[in-house]
Amino acid sequence: MGTARPGLPQLVVVTFALVALFGVGVHGRNHIHKKPHGDGGAGHRGGAKGGSTVVSSPAVPPDDNGTPLVAPPPPPSGSIVPSDPATPAQPAEQCVFDVREYGATGESTADDTEAFRAAWSAACAVESAVLLVPSDGTFTISSTTFSGPCKPGLVFQVDGVLMPPDGPDCWPPSDNRRQWLVFSNLDGMTLRGAGTIEGNGEDWWNLPCKPHRGPNGSTLHGPCDSPTLIRFFMSCNLVVQGLRVENSPEFHFRFDGCSDVLVDGLFIRSPANSPNTDGIHVENTERVGIYNSKISNGDDCISIGTGSYDVDIQNVTCGPGHGISIGSLGVHNSQACVANVTVRNAVIRNSDNGLRIKTWQGGMGSVSGITFDGVLMENVRNCIIVDQYYCMDKRCMNQSTAVHVTDVSYANIRGSYDVRSAPIHFACSDTVPCTNVTMSEVELLPFSGELVDDPFCWSAYGIQETPTIPPISCLQDGIPDSLLDNPDLKCR
Numbered sequence: 001m002g003t004a005r006p007g008l009p010q011l012v013v014v015t016f017a018l019v020a021l022f023g024v025g026v027h028g029r030n031h032i033h034k035k036p037h038g039d040g041g042a043g044h045r046g047g048a049k050g051g052s053t054v055v056s057s058p059a060v061p062p063d064d065n066g067t068p069l070v071a072p073p074p075p076p077s078g079s080i081v082p083s084d085p086a087t088p089a090q091p092a093e094q095c096v097f098d099v100r101e102y103g104a105t106g107e108s109t110a111d112d113t114e115a116f117r118a119a120w121s122a123a124c125a126v127e128s129a130v131l132l133v134p135s136d137g138t139f140t141i142s143s144t145t146f147s148g149p150c151k152p153g154l155v156f157q158v159d160g161v162l163m164p165p166d167g168p169d170c171w172p173p174s175d176n177r178r179q180w181l182v183f184s185n186l187d188g189m190t191l192r193g194a195g196t197i198e199g200n201g202e203d204w205w206n207l208p209c210k211p212h213r214g215p216n217g218s219t220l221h222g223p224c225d226s227p228t229l230i231r232f233f234m235s236c237n238l239v240v241q242g243l244r245v246e247n248s249p250e251f252h253f254r255f256d257g258c259s260d261v262l263v264d265g266l267f268i269r270s271p272a273n274s275p276n277t278d279g280i281h282v283e284n285t286e287r288v289g290i291y292n293s294k295i296s297n298g299d300d301c302i303s304i305g306t307g308s309y310d311v312d313i314q315n316v317t318c319g320p321g322h323g324i325s326i327g328s329l330g331v332h333n334s335q336a337c338v339a340n341v342t343v344r345n346a347v348i349r350n351s352d353n354g355l356r357i358k359t360w361q362g363g364m365g366s367v368s369g370i371t372f373d374g375v376l377m378e379n380v381r382n383c384i385i386v387d388q389y390y391c392m393d394k395r396c397m398n399q400s401t402a403v404h405v406t407d408v409s410y411a412n413i414r415g416s417y418d419v420r421s422a423p424i425h426f427a428c429s430d431t432v433p434c435t436n437v438t439m440s441e442v443e444l445l446p447f448s449g450e451l452v453d454d455p456f457c458w459s460a461y462g463i464q465e466t467p468t469i470p471p472i473s474c475l476q477d478g479i480p481d482s483l484l485d486n487p488d489l490k491c492r
C-alpha cells in the first residue's frame, strides 16, 4: 500500500471505527483521491498520490420486501479479500478511484466508458485499490474488457447504477455483441457494492430471432447474439458480493476458465419469459462457492457446464426460472466432465425444472459426485430429472456413447410439484446407464390437482435408502459390466 499519505493514519482509524460501529460504507463523498491531470495516462499512476481511506463491505441487497437477504459471510480462506469491518484487527487501507474523478458523469444518457477505462488502469496499478462507482449516479458504459494482471486486492465497487447501452439499436456497431462487462486475467479481485447493475435487456429478448418473438409468434433465423452481462474469464481468487443484477440481455454471470470463486449475497432478477437469461453459469472453473443468493429469471438459475469441479451451492433461492442445471453436456460427441457439485439448503419455486442433469446422446466423460441435500420445491415441474436424451430440435439419433452420470445423491428433497410433469424423471442412456444414484427422504406432493405422469425411470442403477414419495420402482442393483473400465467415460 505505497499510497497511504503520511499523516492520515488517524483518519483511517477513525473512519474505520465508524464503519465498524455503523456498518456504513464510505462512499464517494469521503474519497480523498486526487484527480489525475486531464488525459488517459492514468495507467502509469501507480505511485500517484492516491489518498487512502477504508471502504466497508457492501450492504447486502434487500429482497423485494426490502429485507436484507443474509448477513455478509466470512471471506473464504485462501483468497484475497478486503478486510471486513467485523474484524477490526487489521483495517485495510484502500486507495479509492472514483470514476467521477476520471470524468464519468453518472447521467445515464452520457457515455462514461472512457472514464471507467481510465479509472481501471489507475486502480489496477495500485495494491488494494477500489474502483468506485458512486451511489448518486447512473453510469452507462459500452462493452468493456477490464483486464489484468493487476495488483492484488482490487475492488470494483458498484454503489450506484451501472448499465450498458439500451438494447441492440444502441449497441455501438464495433462492439462485441456477446459480452458487456468482462473481467479477465485477474488474481484476487472483488466485484461488490450496494448498487445495481441494470442490463437493459428487454429489446434483446424481443429480437425476432428469439424464440417465438418473430412475426405471429414465429422464430426468425439469423445471428441472434446477445451479450452476457458480466463475464469472468481466466481469473482466480474472485469475490462477487452483494450486488443487485437485473434484466440481462442473456446470461447474467458467466465464469469460464476461473478458479477459487466466491459468489455471495447476490440478487439476480429478470422476467420469467426472458430467453436465455441464466443467472450464474460456470464452466471450466474449479472451486466455486455460490451462497446466500436469490435468483429469478427466464432460464437456468445456476447452470454448470463442462470442466466444472468442486462447486458448492448453499442457501440459494431460485424461481421463477428453470432450476439448477448440470449441462447440457456432450454436445457434438464431445467429452464432458463435471465432478463434485453440492447443492444444500436451496429453495426452488415456480420453475420448469428443479434439479436437472442433461446430456446429449453421443458424448463422453462423466458427471460424478453430485449431492443434492436439503432442497425445498414449490410448484416445480420435473423436480428431479436426469435427461440423457437431451436434444434441442427433437431430431437427435440415439448413439452408442453418452456422458456417464454416476454417484448422484438426492437427500431431503421435499415440497410440491406441478402436476403437468412427473416429479421424478430418470431417462438414462441404454448403453451408458446412470449408476450409484441414491435417494433418501425424497417426498414430493402435487401442488394442486392430480399427478398426470407417473415417475419415469429408465436405465438407472442405485438405491432408495428410504422409499420415495411418489414411489419409483426401477433403480437396479449393482453396476452393469459394460461400464467397468470403459476409457470413454474417464475424466481425470
Ligand SMILES: *[C@@H]1O[C@H](CO)[C@@H](O)[C@H](O)[C@H]1NC(C)=O
Binding pocket: 215, 216
Ligand atoms: C400474421 O397472421 C395474420 C393472420 O393470420 C396474417 O394476415 C399475416 O399476414 C401474418 N403476418 C406475417 C408477417 O406472417
Ligand SMILES: *[C@@H]1O[C@H](CO)[C@@H](O)[C@H](O)[C@H]1NC(C)=O
Binding pocket: 287, 288, 309, 310, 311, 312, 340, 342
Ligand atoms: C469437493 O468440493 C469441496 C468444495 O466444494 C471441497 O472442499 C472438497 O475437498 C471436494 N472433494 C473432493 C473429493 O475433491
Ligand SMILES: *[C@@H]1O[C@H](CO)[C@@H](O)[C@H](O)[C@H]1NC(C)=O
Binding pocket: 073, 291, 292, 314, 315, 345
Ligand atoms: C447458510 O445459511 C445459514 C443460516 O442462515 C448460515 O448459518 C450459513 O452460514 C449459510 N451458509 C453460507 C455458506 O453462507
Ligand SMILES: *[C@@H]1O[C@H](CO)[C@@H](O)[C@H](O)[C@H]1NC(C)=O
Binding pocket: 396, 397, 398, 430
Ligand atoms: C432412444 O432410446 C430411447 C430409450 O431406449 C427410446 O425410448 C427412444 O425412442 C429412442 N429414440 C430414437 C430416436 O431412436
Ligand SMILES: *[C@@H]1O[C@H](CO)[C@@H](O)[C@H](O)[C@H]1NC(C)=O
Binding pocket: 369, 370, 406, 407, 408, 409, 436, 438
Ligand atoms: C456412490 O455415491 C456416493 C456419493 O453419492 C459415494 O459416496 C459412494 O462412494 C459411491 N459408491 C460407490 C460404490 O462408488
